[in-house]
Amino acid sequence: MKSKLVVVEDDDTLRTLMIQHLSNMDYEVEGLSRWHSVMDYLEKYEPSLIITDARLPDANSLEYIEKISVNYPVIVLTAFGSVRDAVSAIKAGAVDYILKPVSLDTLTITVERALDNAALRRDHMFCKRQLEQSIQRNSSLVGNSAEMAELKQMIGAVAPNDITVLIQGESGSGKELVARAIHAHSHRKKHNYVAVDCCTLQENLFESELFGHEKGAFTGADKQKKGLIEGAEGGTLFLDEIGEINSSGQAKLLRVLETGQYRRLGSTKDLTANVRIVAATNRDLETMSAEGNFRSDLFFRLNAFNIVIPPLRDRRDDIPELAAHFVRNHNFSTRVIKNLSSSAIRSLVSYDWPGNIRELKNVIERAIILSGDRQIIKPEHFSFSRILGKSEGAVTLSFDHDPSMEELEAHYLSYQLKKYSGRRGKVAEVMGISERSIYRMIKRYELDENSYKAS
Ligand SMILES: Nc1ncnc2c1ncn2[C@@H]1O[C@H](COP(=O)(O)OP(=O)(O)OP(=O)(O)O)[C@@H](O)[C@H]1O
Ligand SMILES: [Mg+2]
Structure with missing residues (x-):
């Protein structure tokens, strides 16, 4: 394809001469004589190069060169003897200048050089963008296993739709990262991504945090407060540890998923949510709902699209x-x-x-x-947190029957909590799981954390 050039010169003879010469060099050339017509032209076309007189009847030259050189390479024509104009033009962003009277040889060389440089710059920008994108890719999901490739493909497929996604995976497997990736690849990416931890929020606080509350809705509600769901307006609401919400929270969430509507605590007015919901859990929600520990209608809604992250x-x-x-x-x-x-x-x-x-x-x-x-x-x-640590000697847990996995886990957790005087952080480190998981297990097994604390 021919490169498009624009020649802006109010002297008709010079302009015609330049157009003829450049057309012979096989460029597509547009001749203009006023600044305002340049602006009109640039509304419609994207030239590869602009060659312009430093002084036009209708413009303050420096100002307009500064404006157009942001987006296009500009060569300036200056009268012989006004080198100051050339210097100012270069300072304003022009890539080169040509002294008048214009020698056609100089015109040829200067135009070719400017176009070559512009192409180099485009390539450079392209490489830079590629590099940035690859860095960004690296800072997101690393891994090229077949499982990971499939995961990335699923994220790419589901992200642009507004469909609700349930992410399942063991502790530390990357659920939150996947949720962020879904948001980042959706059309909602310019809006907020709000993560709600359904586990660490106290049960009664959960609903007021999520839906907000009116002044006086409960003791201590001295101001009206917007919920996180409102904070995520237009964006993505990530409900982490969804398996932990209580039945009242489950009912209200179901309503949001079915009708888009919810109420602040203490209010009778329905609000409409515009959020995409992504939920995560490391529990088996299907079994929980089969056993009546999680609403099955909510499970089906959440499970509209299911992503399982395989353990490492x-x-x-x-x-x-x-x-x-x-x-x-x-x-x-x-x-x-x-x-x-x-x-x-x-x-x-x-x-x-x-x-x-x-x-x-x-x-x-x-x-x-x-x-x-x-x-x-x-x-x-490396210091791996193998359950039977080498240096620590074997751990003995005794039962008078064959323990279930849950019992075993509860006993082992209790053993570790005792050993480290209830320091959750330390126990998390030794067991190789997050402190949050420890907290969750303490809750699930109804252990009394205080009883382990050193008095
Ligand atoms: N594919 C991956 N590439 C790079 N880093 C990852 C990947 N997956 C997880 N991580 C990193 O591992 C850590 C744990 O991931 P994340 O918090 O997303 O896990 P999770 O499943 O939400 O854990 P939990 O169940 O404890 O909440 C984070 O630091 C995260 O950045
Ligand atoms: Mg998480």
Whole structure:
């Protein structure tokens, strides 16, 4: 395709000469004589280059050069002897200048050079954008296993629709990251992404946080307050740990999903929500609803589109890449550039990762500290939280019957809480799961946290 050039010159003879010469060079050329017609032209077309007289009858030259050079390469024609004009034009953003009287050879060379540079700049911008996009990709979901590819494909497919999504996966497997990715790839991305933790919000607070409340709705409600659902207007509402909401919360949420309507606590007025709902849980909602512990109608609504994130041990192909990713993140911020030895990678791949990617991230971060100034991270820098820790000796839990998995988990948790005087953070670290999961388990097994605290 021919490059489009614009020649702006009020001297008819010079303009015609230049148009003829440039057309012979096989460019498509438009001749204009006034600034206002340049503006009209640029409304409709996107030229590759503008060649313009520094002085036009209807314009303050510097100001208009400054304006158009933001988007287009500009070459300025200045009268011989007014070098000051040329300098000002370059300062205003022009890429080059040509002195009058115009020599056609100079015109040829200057135009060619300007077009080449513009092409280079476009390529450079293109590369830069590619790089930015790849960095962004890296800062989102890392992993190239078949499972991960499928996951990314599902995210891409479901994100643009407003459909409700239920994300299921073990602790630390990336549920929140997937929820953010869905928002980021949706047409709602310019609006808010609001995450609500259905688990740590106290039961009675949950509804007022989510739906808001009127002044005087309950003791302590001294002001009207908007709910998080209003804060997410136009955007995405992420309901984390959805399995933890109580039956009253479930009923109200169901209403939102069915009719889009809800009320602030203490209000009789219906409000309409414009949010896309994404929910996550590490519990088996289907079984919970089958057993009557979660409304099945709500489960079906939430489950409109279901994404299951496989645990890390089922997609071990991702482990080397994830590990390298976490090491690289660290390398950005320090002087010692670190790498994993191949035996270190092997040992990461063979571990089972009960705490999934969060645990992997923690293990890497600790190894980076433990390896000090050394460049290579080795297996001895890893401390896995195997349930039967080597250095700690075997843990014995005794039962007078065959315990269920739940009983086993409850007993083991209780054992750890006792050992660390109820310090949730420490227990989370040892068990290789998030503190939130510990909190959740304490609630689920109805353990009395205070009884473990050192008096
Ligand atoms: N595919 C991935 N690529 C890069 N980082 C990841 C990936 N998946 C998870 N992570 C990182 O692992 C950590 C845990 O992820 P996230 O918080 O999304 O998990 P979760 O499933 O919500 O955990 P929980 O059940 O404990 O709430 C985060 O730091 C997250 O950035
Ligand atoms: Mg989470």
